[in-house]
Every structure is written in C-alpha cells, then in structure tokens.
Amino acid sequence: MNLACSTCPVNETAACAVLTTEERDAMAAAGRTRTLKRGEMLFAAGDEDAACATLLTGALKVSAVDQDGNEQILSLVHPAGFIGELFAPFAHHDVVALTDSRLCTFAKRDIERAIEDYPALARALLRRSQADLLASRTLLELTGHASAEARLAALLHDFAFAASDSSCHLAKRFDLPLTRGEIGNMLGLTIETVSRKLGELEETGAIQREGKRGILIRDPELLHDISGR
C-alpha cells in the first residue's frame, strides 16, 4: 500500500515534516504503511534487516529480554516517534505494539540514502535521537535511586502530562497505556509491588483508581512531591 502524506496524521510533527513536498513524495515511494495489532512485533532483537518507521497512531514499546525471560521496557514510542537503529547491523531490542498501531515503514538502506540526500532529514533525526537519549536518561535517573512509590508517582505524572493536550498542564483523568506487568517491567518492579503502591497512592489521596486502567489525579502537587523531582 502506498503512502499519502497529505492525509498523514503526523505530517506536521514527524521527522519527514522538514522535507519539501517533492522530497517527501520521493521518500513515500520507498515506504509502506503497516498496521500492527496490540502485542504484535515490528521487529525482534537480533533481526538483521529490521525496518525503520515513523509511528502514525497507537503506541509501541522498545524492550529487552534477558536470558531468564524477564522483559525490561526501555522506551515508549508515541505518534510521530521514529523507530530504528540507523547504523547498527542488527536490532538490539524488540519493538512491540502496546495498542493497535499504524506506522510508516522504510527499509534501513532507504533511510540511510535519504539521510545522505536530504541534510534536513539528518538534522531532524539527530534532534529526535537527542530527545530519545534524554528520555532514556530520565528513566535511568528514575530507576536508579528512587523508591518504588517515587518511581510510580513519576511515571503517573509523566503519563498525565502526555495525556494532556496542553503542554503546560496535567490531564486530570487518563487511562494507563500499560498493564501492571508492563509498568513493572519499565520501572524495575514486580506486578505485586506496582499494585500495592498504586493502592497506597490512592490511600494517601494522590490518585484514585477508576476501573482497571483508569486513573484520576486527585492531588497533582502531592503526586509530584512523592515522585521527588
């Protein structure tokens, strides 16, 4: 299936937004859209010809699995995010859809050629890569020293921020994009600890659980306070 950039939901924000219409059309000729169902894998660690992609809708996780079978989530990818290890001969991590998702995929060599041909694209990807690096280090900071409660509070705070359209305010109410197990895998905790600490955050009045996945922020100030940032 061919690409129609003009109707792309992220044509203003994705990396390719820096290209001219002509350049973008040229790239579109090499790309394909793809849909993934929840749980479906885009590529696995070790794949040699892992594709690159821009996420259009949905959400992905980047994760590693150690030899005991424990998953560690390294990053979440939101729409307009770019996936793909550009200069690596093979993928280091798994990429899996958290929800039904739509992506715009390219063969790695096509992206590499585009980077040569369109300097603006290289700069856009550099910007994105630096942002990803910052996100990774932020998560590292969190999982390094903080208590289970602080980690959870920080994650909820981030989710509330991401769920809000305004870039300066938290969403009052949102659905967790991750299961308890995935939250645990992301923060280095167990399912049970996540469940317990969520309960405690509710008891203290910072949040309120609404069903399985719904979260209502009762006291953003307190939540931020607990997160220790």
Place this chain on the structure above:
Amino acid sequence: MNLACSTCPVNETAACAVLTTEERDAMAAAGRTRTLKRGEMLFAAGDEDAACATLLTGALKVSAVDQDGNEQILSLVHPAGFIGELFAPFAHHDVVALTDSRLCTFAKRDIERAIEDYPALARALLRRSQADLLASRTLLELTGHASAEARLAALLHDFAFAASDSSCHLAKRFDLPLTRGEIGNMLGLTIETVSRKLGELEETGAIQREGKRGILIRDPELLHDISGR
C-alpha cells in the same frame, strides 16, 4: 588557545573526522581547547549557554543530582566522545571530569551552524547520538532487574572490554576509572554494597583486587556468567 587538528589525538575517530581539512580548519577557528582537572565541572544542569565539546584525553561523567543530593551517573564519556545537548535551551545534567582531561569546546550556536553547513557533521553526530542512546539503554537494562552482583560483574566486564585495545578481547588487568561511590551512583547501589560484592566476586574467583583501584580478571567466563548477559 587555538586548535591544531593535525596533532589532535582523536582526529581520526571524533565526529569532526568526517570533515575536509578546510572545513575542519574553519571549525577550529571557532573552537577552543580546554583542560579540566579531576573533579572539575564542564557545565552544570540548568546552564543556559553550556558549551559542546569533543573529549580528547581523559574521562568525563554525565550525572544528575536529585533533590536529596544523591548523584546518579548517567553516562561515561571516553576520548573522541561528544558532549552537549544540541537542541535543548539549557543543560539537563552535570558534566564533570573523572580524571584530568583535555577537550575541544565550541559554543552551541557554532555547532548548530556547523551542522547546517556541513551535512556530514550532522550525520556523524547522529551516529554518535544513536550510540549514546544504545549505551544509555544498556545501562537501563542493567539497573532495571539485575542483582547487585550481576550489575557489578557487567560493569567490570564493560570496563575490561573498554580497557583492551583489541576490540574482541578483554583486558586482563585494568584500573577502575571510578571510585566505589561513583560505581554505586552508576549502578544504583551504595558504597558498602559495591565493596561487599567486589569482595564476593573475589571469593568466587572471578576477579582479584589489586590495591584500591586495580582489578585482575581471573575468570572472564565466570564474570560474564554472573553478569547474566
């Protein structure tokens, strides 16, 4: 002090190696070399005009300090490494010299102009950024689930690898570039735990401590085994 790229110890490996001699000379005119003593800071989190730099000799750490004063080391920088958050209005982390170091610094706006002018530089920095991202995620993977002993074993393994000139073999013997406290800050452990687990690794025969900072790898296989990768 002006730059003499021709005598630069990393002129083959740093990002600027992709430039032509003329281009490099043009950049050199805007840059300055700088030396840092052990413990000296290149810039601090929050600095608005944090410089960018290529490390020539020595070693740096990138770290964050939470509001209780706990430091978390997010990354180590080795010669030819690039430091600087290119598109951020201010620095998010501290950068401090671990040993006496020499760097080649540039004002951020000069780098940003160079990225516009020299597409090859943008690609080189993109490559480096992706490598940094991978390193950050690898550390994240480590601190996420692994036991104290596994974290330490993995770090020692990495150091032994970095200390070797050959890219396929471990160094038998090397000096720790970090104090116990810094190792702890990097792995999310306390000084005491680091010390204890080093002792245990010695008892099991994986390593041998030689003085305060010296490490002799007795059984690389065992070490790798303990690290769980």
Place this chain on the structure above:
DNA sequence: CGCATACTTGACGTCATTCAAACCGTGTGG
C-alpha cells in the same frame, strides 16, 4: 457457562540499605 487474563491481597523471605566502627594510604605540619 467456563476458561483465560489481569489484578489484588496477604504472609513470609531475602537482599540491599542503613548505621556504626575500624582500616588503609597519603599528604601535612610539628
């Protein structure tokens, strides 16, 4: 309805932290 998947809750165990004290190598000044 029955089974599967996700979540919650409790009791118990373990590993890393905390607190405290001693140790060692190095540099400094008497």
Place this chain on the structure above:
DNA sequence: CCACACGGTTTGAATGACGTCAAGTATGCG
C-alpha cells in the same frame, strides 16, 4: 621522623523495602 587528619574503603549487625509464593477476585471472551 612521627603524629595526625582526611578521603576512600572495608566490615559487621540490624532494619526494612521489595520480591516471592500462594490464594483469591474481577473482567472479558469464546
């Protein structure tokens, strides 16, 4: 030269936070 202070390190004992194991409760889907 010795005494001493200082930073980094080691070691021990007690505590506590999180993990493990196990049971039980929704929620959803064939």
